[in-house]
Amino acid sequence: MWRDVPPAWTKADGPEADIVVSTRARLARNLSGMPFPGRAAAEDLENIAEMARQASGRLRNRYPDLCAIKVAEIEEEDRTFLVDAHLASPQQVRPRSGGMVFLEPGGRIAIMVNEEDHLRIQAILPGLQPIPAWQLVDEIDDVLSVDLKFACSKRLGYLTASLSNVGTGLRISAMMHLAGLAMVGRLARTLQAAIDLGVSVRGLFGEGSKGLGDLYQVSNEVTLGVPERELAERVKGVSNHLLGEERRAREEILSERPMDLVMAARQNLAKLRSAETVSPNEALKLLSPIRFAAAAGMVKGCGSKDLNELMVAMRLIRVEEPGRYTSIIADRRRAVLVRRRLRGTDI
Numbered sequence: 059m060w061r062d063v064p065p066a067w068t069k070a071d072g073p074e075a076d077i078v079v080s081t082r083a084r085l086a087r088n089l090s091g092m093p094f095p096g097r098a099a100a101e102d103l104e105n106i107a108e109m110a111r112q113a114s115g116r117l118r119n120r121y122p123d124l125c126a127i128k129v130a131e132i133e134e135e136d137r138t139f140l141v142d143a144h145l146a147s148p149q150q151v152r153p154r155s156g157g158m159v160f161l162e163p164g165g166r167i168a169i170m171v172n173e174e175d176h177l178r179i180q181a182i183l184p185g186l187q188p189i190p191a192w193q194l195v196d197e198i199d200d201v202l203s204v205d206l207k208f209a210c211s212k213r214l215g216y217l218t219a220s221l222s223n224v225g226t227g228l229r230i231s232a233m234m235h236l237a238g239l240a241m242v243g244r245l246a247r248t249l250q251a252a253i254d255l256g257v258s259v260r261g262l263f264g265e266g267s268k269g270l271g272d273l274y275q276v277s278n279e280v281t282l283g284v285p286e287r288e289l290a291e292r293v294k295g296v297s298n299h300l301l302g303e304e305r306r307a308r309e310e311i312l313s314e315r316p317m318d319l320v321m322a323a324r325q326n327l328a329k330l331r332s333a334e335t336v337s338p339n340e341a342l343k344l345l346s347p348i349r350f351a352a353a354a355g356m357v358k359g360c361g362s363k364d365l366n367e368l369m370v371a372m373r374l375i376r377v378e379e380p381g382r383y384t385s386i387i388a389d390r391r392r393a394v395l396v397r398r399r400l401r402g403t404d405i
Contacts, residue, residue: 072185083191103156225282238307271342
C-alpha cells in the first residue's frame with residue numbers, strides 16, 4: 059500500500075540534506091470552462107475528478123506505480139499521513155465531492171484534485187533540488203495538457219483561484235533546518251534579509267504556520283511575469299544564501315562552543331526519553347538540536363534519515379475514540395514511539 063512506503067524526502071540523501079530537508083515544486087492548474095472548486099457544485103467537482111482520472115492514464119505510461127486515492131474513502135490516519143508527509147494539504151484531505159490525490163508511492167509525485175484549484179501538481183525531492191523538482195512538475199504538466207485544456211490568458215498566463223498564483227502557477231519551496239542560526243541568535247535577521255530578496259518564508263506546514271523545530275520553508279513570492287526556470291533559479295539562489303549563513307553559524311558553534319550543542323542535544327534527548335507525554339510541536343522543538351548534532355557527527359545510533367522519518371511518524375499518532383482525554387492518550391502513545399525510536403541513541 060502507498061502508506062507503507064516512507065516519503066522519499068525523509069531519506070536525507072539529496073544535496074545539502076544536512077540542512078535542506080526537501081525541495082517541493084507545485085503547479086496550480088484549472089480546467090477551462092469549469093468553476094473553481096470553491097464555487098463549484100458537487101456534480102462539477104465529480105466531473106473534474108473524472109476528467110483528471112482519465113488524463114492520468116497517460117501519466118501511468120511514465121509512472122506505472124501512480125495510484126488514485128479518493129479522500130472521502132480513506133481512514134483518518136491515512137489523511138493525517140498525507141498531510142504530515144507533505145503529500146497533501148490539510149484542506150485537500152477534508153472529505154468532499156471530487157477530492158482525490160494521485161500519488162506515486164514514496165511521494166515523489168503527488169497531484170491534488172479539487173483543492174483550491176482543480177489540480178495541484180507537486181514534486182517533492184530530498185535536499186536542495188529546485189531545478190529537478192521544477193522539471194518534474196513541468197513534465198507532468200505537459201503530459202496532462204494533452205488531454206486537459208487548462209484555463210489560460212494570453213496577458214496573465216494560467217488562471218488560478220488565488221491571485222497570488224496567477225501567471226506560471228508555480229511555487230517552489232525548500233524546507234530548511236536553521237538550528238545554527240537560531241542558536242547564535244541571528245535567525246530573525248537572516249530570514250528578514252531573505253524576504254528582502256523577494257522570497258516568502260513560512261513555517262513547516264506552509265502559509266500561516268510557525269517555524270516548528272527551527273524548520274522553515276523558503277519559496278518564491280511572485281508567479282506572474284517571471285519565467286518558470288528563473289523562479290526556480292531565484293529560490294535556489296536565496297536558499298544557497300541561507301545555506302551559507304547557516305553553515306557559518308554551525309561552524310561558529312562547533313569551533314567556539316561545541317559543548318553548548320552537546321549539552322542542548324543531551325538535555326533534549328533526556329527529556330524525550332523520560333517524557334510520559336509529548337505533543338508533536340514539543341517533540342519537534344526538542345529534536346532540533348539532536349538533528350543538528352547528528353549532522354555534525356556527534357550522534358551515534360540515529361542519523362538525519364531516522365530523525366526525518368520520526369518527524370512524520372510521531373505526528374501520525376491519533377486516538378479515534380471520542381472523549382475528553384483523547385489528546386492526552388495520543389501524547390502518551392507518541393512519547394512511547396519517540397522513546398522506542400531513540401532507544402539506541404547516544405550523544
